Amino acid sequence: MAGRSVAVIGSATIDRITQGGKSVCRLGGVVTYGGLTFKRHGIETVVVTNVADRDESILKALHEGSIRVFRGHTGNTTHFINHVDINTDSRWQEMPAKADPITASQVVSVLDDVDHLHIGALHPFDIDQEVIESLNKTNLLISMDVQGYVRYREGSRIRHRVSDNLAGALSCAGIVKADETELATILDSYKMDLAGLMRAYTIDEMVVTAGARRGGFIRNSAGDEIHYDAEPVESPACTVGAGDVFFAAYLVHRFYRGKGISVSSGLAASLAARQSEGRHISAKTLRLER
Numbered sequence: 643m644a645g646r647s648v649a650v651i652g653s654a655t656i657d658r659i660t661q662g663g664k665s666v667c668r669l670g671g672v673v674t675y676g677g678l679t680f681k682r683h684g685i686e687t688v689v690v691t692n693v694a695d696r697d698e699s700i701l702k703a704l705h706e707g708s709i710r711v712f713r714g715h716t717g718n719t720t721h722f723i724n725h726v727d728i729n730t731d732s733r734w735q736e737m738p739a740k741a742d743p744i745t746a747s748q749v750v751s752v753l754d755d756v757d758h759l760h761i762g763a764l765h766p767f768d769i770d771q772e773v774i775e776s777l778n779k780t781n782l783l784i785s786m787d788v789q790g791y792v793r794y795r796e797g798s799r800i801r802h803r804v805s806d807n808l809a810g811a812l813s814c815a816g817i818v819k820a821d822e823t824e825l826a827t828i829l830d831s832y833k834m835d836l837a838g839l840m841r842a843y844t845i846d847e848m849v850v851t852a853g854a855r856r857g858g859f860i861r862n863s864a865g866d867e868i869h870y871d872a873e874p875v876e877s878p879a880c881t882v883g884a885g886d887v888f889f890a891a892y893l894v895h896r897f898y899r900g901k902g903i904s905v906s907s908g909l910a911a912s913l914a915a916r917q918s919e920g921r922h923i924s925a926k927t928l929r930l931e932r
Contacts (some may be wrong), residue, residue, distance in 0.1 A: 645768075645860065646684075646685060646686055646746075646754065646898070647686040647687070647688070647723065647756040647757050647761070648680050648685055648688070648754040648757070648760055648912075649687075649688045649689070649690055649748060649752045649753075649755075649758070649759050650671045650672060650676050650688070650690070650755055650762055651689075651691075651762060651812075652673050652681070652688045652690075652744070652761065652764055652768055652790070653673070653692065653719075653720040653762075653763055653764045654691040654693055654700065654701060654704070654719075654720075655669070655670040655671040655722050655764065656670070656700060656716055656722075657670030657720065657722045657723075658721070658722070658878060659726060660726065660881060660930065661724065661726040661727075662678070662724050663886070665687070665713075667929070667931070668882075668925070668928040668929055669703055669773055669928045669929075669930055670722060670883065671691070671720070671764060672701060672760070672764070672787060673689040673690075673704070673762055674703065674883070674901060674928070675886035675887050675890070675917070676706060676760055676762055676887070676889065676890040677689050677885070678685065678703070678709070678888050678923050678927075679894070680893075681708060681709050681713045682707075683886075683898070684896060686756075687709045687711050687845050688709065688711070688712075688752050688755065688756065689704055689709055689710070690748050690752060691714070691744065692715070692716040692719075692742055692744055692748075693713050693716065694717060694718055694719045695715065698863040703928060704872065708781060710789075712748060712751060713738065714752070715784040715902060716741040716742040716820040718739045718742075719739065719741055720737070720739065720740045720741045720764060720768070721737065721739040721740075722735055722736065723735065723736040723737075723830045723856055724735055724739065726805045726820075726880065726881065726882060727893040731878075733881070733882070734801065735799070737764075737765065737798060738798045738808065739860075740767070743767050744769045744773060745770050745772070745773065746772040746880050747844065749773050749776070749777075753782070755779065757782060758784075758893075758897075759775075759777065759782050759783070759784045759785070760785055760786075760893070761786040761815065762786075762787055762790075763786075763787075763790030763791060764790045764793075765790045765792065765793050765794075766790060766791055766805035766807045767797050767806075767807075769830070771791075771810060773785045774776060774807070774810045774811050775810060778856065783817070783897060784815045784816055784817075785805065785816070785818070785889070786811055786813075786815035787818075787820075788811070788818060788819065788824055788825075789807045789821075789824060789885075791804070791811055792804055792808070792809055792827050792828060800928060801828070801863065802823065802824070802827045804831040804832075806842035810842075812839075812843040813843055813844075815843075815845070816846040816895070817847045817849065817897075818847075818848050819848075819849040819850075819885075819889045820849075820850055821852070821853070821885065822850060822851070822858070825850055827839060835926070836861060837861075843928040845863070846862070846890065847860055847862050847896075848861045849889060849907075851888060852872075853872070855872055856872055857870045857872040858872075859906055862903065868904050870911055870912065872911055872914075872915070873911045873912045874915065875918045875919055877920065878918055879919055879921065879925065880925070881918050883913070884914040887910075887914050888911065888913070888914035889910070891910035891913045891914070892906050892909075895909050
């Protein structure tokens with residue numbers, strides 16, 4: 643059972659979302675969607691991130707959400723451009739700029755104040771490898787989304803490829819999330835099945851998402867797979883961030899409230915659907931003027 647406090651580590655981003663011929667600019671990143679979800683469930687939340695001085699104002703939504711932000715200095719803020727097709731639940735990304743890596747000293751400064759670390763790297767160099775190596779020495783609950791470790795930048799466009807940094811990150815995390823494409827990329831690269839991956843890296847639970855229409859499954863260390871259905875989305879607005887919301891909500895119900903896998907994944911799927919409809923973290927809360 644986790645305690646009542648979490649540190650979310652990763653880039654806060656300036657996201658441009660193009661969808662249906664329209665383009666909007668929003669605050670993004672796991673620290674945003676996951677951080678606000680933890681906090682809104684009553685979990686004391688801190689964020690460790692790097693944002694350029696000129697962009698400090700983008701963190702307003704986190705401050706107003708009563709999240710403590712430990713911001714490091716960097717020359718650039720991470721930018722993403724998300725090209726979304728709401729009809730097919732598909733997306734491709736560009737990353738025209740990235741922040742300096744989050745350092746071990748930044749993370750060490752919050753370790754004594756939290757019970758849980760949630761790793762939300764958005765690219766392989768978002769978090770310095772010294773951070774990941776140091777986390778093997780902690781007894782905290784550590785959860786991680788693999789998304790940043792299966793991305794590489796070709797020009798500005800993001801494509802799938804397993805980073806050499808993934809192995810270290812997997813070694814320190816007990817609860818790991820991947821979407822089905824990310825998981826397939828990892829298993830193909832490592833030449834092993836999911837059971838072998840979990841044994842090799844001592845993963846307690848693997849959370850696998852398959853999109854807004856198909857749900858997904860959670861596999862535990864005993865080899866049981868518990869499937870969950872996607873919650874119907876009545877009026878889709880934007881799916882960006884829904885996976886981050888799902889994972890944070892799952893962790894809240896599973897490890898903070900002690901619910902079973904089936905109940906926790908069902909509640910998380912319901913909240914992810916609300917996010918896709920714009921009814922959890924609203925577009926107004928996330929909007930940036932650019």
